[in-house]
Amino acid sequence: MVSTVQQRLTVISEPSRFRIVELLKDGPQSVGGIVDNLDLGQPQVSRHLRLLAEAEVVDATRQAQQRIYRLRPESMRELNAWTQRFAGLWSERMDRLGSFLDQTDSKDQ
Secondary structure (H helix, E strand, C coil), X not given: XXXXXXXXXXXXXXXXXXXXXXXXXXXXXXXXXXXHHCCXXXXXXXXXXXXXXXXXXXXXXXXXXXXXXXXCHHHHHHHHHHHHCCHHHHHHHHHHHXXXXXXXXXXXX
């Protein structure tokens, strides 16, 4: 799982691909729709979409002459599961910070 997650994170981390993923979170888009929303040309968008598809972050369907791209929910769930493993770490650190601030506040009074 880690190598798949690592591959997906690496692909998504490129700024243009990150923006494409952000755009697709609102629903499927045609290549033309993505081009219209980004400051990129069609060949660039198509290349980024190809890389996202190879990493199984997005998939495409044909509608007449258009290719419609959408996020793959299962891939997003895998990324979410990976990041959730770190939620306890942040929660613990925030609890310690809260305790520290409470102690500091009580000393000031």
